[in-house]
Amino acid sequence: MPKGEGAQAEVERVLDGDTLVLRDGRTVRLIGINTPELGRDGRADEAFAREARLELRRLATPGSRLFIYPGREGRDRYGRTLAHLVDDDGRLLAESLLADGLGYALAIAPNTTLADCLFSLERTARERQVGLWKLSPVKRLERGAALKAGFGVWRGRVTRTGLRKDGAWLVLDEQLFVLLPGSFRARVGTLRDRTVEARGWLVDRGRRSGAKDGTRQRWLLSISHPLHLVVMD
Structure with a gap:
């Protein structure tokens, strides 16, 4: 309550x-x-x-x-x-x-x-x-799940990680760029090659890779709280 x-x-x-x-x-x-x-x-x-x-x-x-x-x-x-x-x-x-x-x-x-x-x-x-x-709504990137803007829960393997000024980032299956809050800075490196589930609103940054962070993934997901990213293995 x-x-x-x-x-x-x-x-x-x-x-x-x-x-x-x-x-x-x-x-x-x-x-x-x-x-x-x-x-x-x-x-x-x-x-x-x-x-x-x-x-x-x-x-x-x-x-x-x-x-x-x-x-x-x-x-x-x-x-x-x-x-x-x-x-x-x-x-x-x-x-x-x-x-x-x-x-x-x-x-x-x-x-x-x-x-x-x-x-x-x-x-x-x-x-x-x-x-x-009942419908297994988690979208599995490794199985070729179609990406579209909007809310979802996404599962994939962490292929890259890094730090940014006010937080951290990771890439899932070279398809999805995930922004992480500052609480992840100390441990983001330990997530590489792990399978995770991330939830939030997917944003289409356009077909070009011209994101300000220099990454080439078209799709962006911002994690707003540690509960929105769960390690599955």
């Missing part, structure tokens, strides 16, 4: 599996979870996107009242309120979604107070192979 006593807020409607609108007009993005995307502009829904939205609608029906705990960083770049939402039984809505395998755990500073708990719930859902984990 978040610390302190949360204020109550009334639900207006649910937009997708991790976002809803309150009666007071605020749009709330749940902290600690990213659910599959609903299709837009002619694109198909991602697997389990509709199930995640239906579950959040069940947990947060219009007119119901929830306790809201805003994050230390209270808004994202889209102006949405970043918060934990808790029901009358004291359970996080994100907790319920992750336990059912309807989203991926996230840890984005400074809103990381409950990150260990949420990642533990995801691991349990993964072991049980429920929800999206």
Whole structure:
């Protein structure tokens, strides 16, 4: 549970599996979870996107009242309120979604107070192979997984590593350039030839290799927290 006593807020409607609108007009993005995307502009829904939205609608029906705990960083770049939402039984809505395998755990500073708990719930859902984990959603670079912009979990072998001014970097299977925070500087060299899973939002830097860091990988992934990079062997 978040610390302190949360204020109550009334639900207006649910937009997708991790976002809803309150009666007071605020749009709330749940902290600690990213659910599959609903299709837009002619694109198909991602697997389990509709199930995640239906579950959040069940947990947060219009007119119901929830306790809201805003994050230390209270808004994202889209102006949405970043918060934990808790029901009358004291359970996080994100907790319920992750336990059912309807989203991926996230840890984005400074809103990381409950990150260990949420990642533990995801691991349990993964072991049980429920929800999206039935589909083995981890994209394996060594098996020729197609790269595309957006959120994902990527598995590959570390082929190169290095340091940068404010952190470190590594390359997965010579395809994906991964930026690491400063906490990795002391140990990034030990990751070479290891198999890791990295999660986050993949960015297409263009077909040319003209990245400012001098690397030639087209695809970039920035790791925001140590929990987003896991050594698998």
